[in-house]
């Protein structure tokens with residue numbers, strides 16, 4: 001079993017904060033060189049400084065085809081080849097009933113959380129297919145498996161990403177590129193800070209989580225490093241739940 005990533009290169013979208021930053025750090029601890037992306041340059045620069053030698057940053061919005069292409073070109077210039085892509089960038093800017101959701105609100109979440117994964121996967125995946133080697137890991141959510149109230153677009157996007165990964169796993173398995181998902185439960189990050197600050201909502205999440213607490217971002221990283229590594233050489237199209245038991249049935 002080999003979880004050593006020495007000599008490998010990785011791109012982590014949304015690597016400037018939260019789960020993505022913790023994943024970037026863990027990939028580096030396992031020996032990889034890492035390029036993180038995000039939209040806000042200052043946050044990116046701060047994250048690169050925190051990560052230290054072996055880390056680089058590039059500002060790109062995953063919902064823009066032009067910007068994802070620029071990210072891939074930058075990664076190519078930096079590394080030559082990218083071995084590992086972590087599709088982590090995601091948003092959940094609102095909770096609201098679908099009957100009050102307008103098309104632009106729906107589209108915003110689909111553009112980043114679903115189309116963004118498609119764009120990164122197609123652009124980085126094409127280069128991996130040319131080499132016959134690569135690992136792609138999507139950060140999805142319990143929302144792909146259970147209905148979260150007032151979050152139809154988020155649930156649809158995350159379930160869509162998991163379905164896309166299963167399809168690609170079949171298309172690309174014999175061509176050397178593995179595609180898998182890690183589905184977190186509730187993790188203490190900026191994304192959930194508003195919810196966690198509300199006593200009623202926080203205790204409802206804690207109550208519904210068998211482990212009785214939010215995860216730390218670092219607790220998502222082990223599954224990602226495993227799936228990125230040769231220890232997972234026969235794993236594709238899989239989803240690892242890292243959710244404190246939320247989806248255990």
Ligand SMILES: NC(=O)c1ccc[n+]([C@@H]2O[C@H](COP(=O)([O-])OP(=O)(O)OC[C@H]3O[C@@H](n4cnc5c(N)ncnc54)[C@H](OP(=O)(O)O)[C@@H]3O)[C@@H](O)[C@H]2O)c1
Pocket residue numbers: 013014015016017018019020037038039040041043060061062063088089090091092112139140141142183184185186187188189190191192
């Ligand atoms: N926290 C949770 O409880 C939880 C649970 C299940 C799944 N997840 C998933 O885990 C992933 C990370 O979540 P998180 O909690 O770490 O969120 P976060 O703390 O809000 O961080 C999100 C990251 O994504 C970047 N980002 C957002 N929109 C982007 C875009 N359009 N293009 C490029 N980068 C973008 C952000 O940087 P900029 O803002 O600078 O662009 C930031 O680096 C998401 O896919 C989320 O859906 C989170």
